[in-house]
Amino acid sequence: MKKRFAVILAAGQGTRMKSKLYKVLHPILDRPMIQYVIDALKPAKLEKLVTIVGHGAERVKAEIGTNSEFVLQEEQLGTAHAVLQAADILKNKTGTTIVVCGDTPLIKPETYEKLFEHHELSGSKATILTTIIKNPTGYGRVIRNESGEVERIVEHKDADDKEKSVNEINTGTYCFDNEALFSALKKVNNNNAQQEYYLPDVIEILKAENEKVTAFTTEDDEETTGINDRVALAHAENLMKIRINEAHLRNGVTITDPNNTYIGPDVTIDQDVIVYPGTVITGKTHIETEAVIGPHTEIESCTIGTGTVIRQSVIKNSKIGNDVNIGPFAHIRPETSIGDDVRVGNFVEIKKSTIGNTTKVPHLSYIGDAKLGKGINIGCGTITVNYDGVNKHLTTIEDNSFIGCNSNLVAPVTIEEGSYVAAGSTITDDVPKDSLAIARARQTNKEGYVAKLKK
Incomplete structure (x- = not known):
């Protein structure tokens, strides 16, 4: 297998979020959106992962920690310019580089792996991750030739009527032959209204050099959702909530009202647990079999034992034993350890005990x-x-x-x-x-x- 590298674009401030918090750090079910991107890329067994940071660089780096190397894009001059900042780390390496946006947290590990495999088996110099949507207005269209290879990407404003009828769009995620990528990046210019250097121009450069460019289409168009504002953030969180809840349901957990139950991505739940509506479970929580949680209960980074019942209560950073009965309206604060067959009733607060x-x-x-x-x-x-x-x-x-x-x-x-x-x-x-x-x-x-x- 070829060596694999990744570049995550995370330099933008995200002004449409209307927030002091930098866009890629906005949480989805208690995890920053960029962390979903990093975690989804891990199974690809990358040689190097480079995150391009700009606005809020120190805070982004602190959040991601040792999961990535970092390069600062001091001026935000476009996506091609951002990738070019990784040249000192990647330019002389042989292999495949995937370029992804830090604001696309819903792309699954399986999709990344299929994109890598398609790119490597096809012998392409570039592969575009595409999807099919019913209303592609505003998106760049992917125009293929008769053999299925990508001929060009046409932005909506530049497309003719025939091209506008195409429903296959560019998602902004790409695989490149690494050496071809950094060679082409040097040739990208900023002759456009924004005077920025755009990554899709690399596709045109490679096509002009008669290099092979293909596309891999994911069937789940919502998977490629990019987050630019709070509306999209709420939509993405809802999609992630559904994905996580359905996984627990298939694993034997009863969730009586999935639309009103919020379970974080690091939570593990055994079979035959019942979760009632209004419950929020986050952090590295583990819930053992036959526990009953909720309604209207908040649990963060706890271990909950077998057969324990917790109703209308808040529990954080604590260990709860087997066959414990908690609530209603109890508050278990951090660093508490509760043994087996314990009763904690209504309006009880326990802290570091x-x-x-x-x-x-x-x-x-x-x-x-x-x-x-x-x-x-x-x-x-x-x-x-x-x-x-x-x-x-x-x-x-x-x-x-x-x-x-x-x-x-x-x-x-x-x-x-x-x-x-x-x-x-x-x-x-x-x-x-x-x-x-x-x-x-x-x-x-x-x-x-x-x-x-x-x-």
Whole structure:
């Protein structure tokens, strides 16, 4: 197989997005659109991947990291000029170079592979990725000769009536013989209204030199959607959502309302999980079999165990065990680990805490910076008072303890195994094993006091 290289065009600011965020960094289901392009190219086993950056170069580079080499296009003088910036890295290499736009996140790995294969097997110097659309108005038409080779690309404004009737369009993605590409790029001029150097001119140059130029057509026209504004971004996100949800459905996941369920590209879900509407699952989340998620639940970068039920809740960067019941209206904050058979009820917030097996935090409690053992019952309204205004401190509650309602546990403090804390207590000292801690004022009844007030 020939060596393969890739150039991603990502220098544009994307003014039509009307945003301070550079176009290729706009997210689709919690992932920057350019990352989809990079991930789709990875199976092609590239020797080198070069991203052409311009506006927001440092931020784009920070987002992509080591997945690519970078070249700065200081002035945006057109697509041919952009590719030419990669000459120092690629110009003397033998093989195939694919040129793709960083704002086309829907092209599948299989399509890139078929494009590479078509180009290499046909012996072409250039191959254009094309598609067929019902209304090609505004797009460059691909005109083929009788043998099926590309004769030329005609922009809509320059096309005659016969050419305008052609429904095959140029998607802006190309494969080139690498040496032929950089040789032709030197010959591209800017004799046009925009005074820019356009990559499609390379096709004309190669044709004028009697080189073979072909096209490979993808059947899915929506796959080649380019994103230039927020309308296109929303459309692309919807298409990606459908693609991801359908993959999970085919793998045995029940999604009761796919139109109102949002699952990120890095999420993995086992068979026989049920996902209800209004649910958003993102990051590197894994959900094990027979879990029930939603409705109206947000999960980010979590592991969810077998048989766990989560309803109307928010969970981030945490590990949830098997057969756990969470919600409704619970908030599990980062760095929390919840064991098996745990109950976390309504209006409970847990932050950076460990909860042991079979422990119950039923409702209206805050558990922060805490280590809870197994078999504990946390009464309604309990608070681990973890912050002294400067530092956070740890609360430890050992196995089989019972914390009464409306208790304040002022950290650092330890409730030892099997102990009870009386309702309404504010605990500031450690509680020994199997003890009852009571820390509240003794009740006083003043009989007849209300009658005096009324006088």
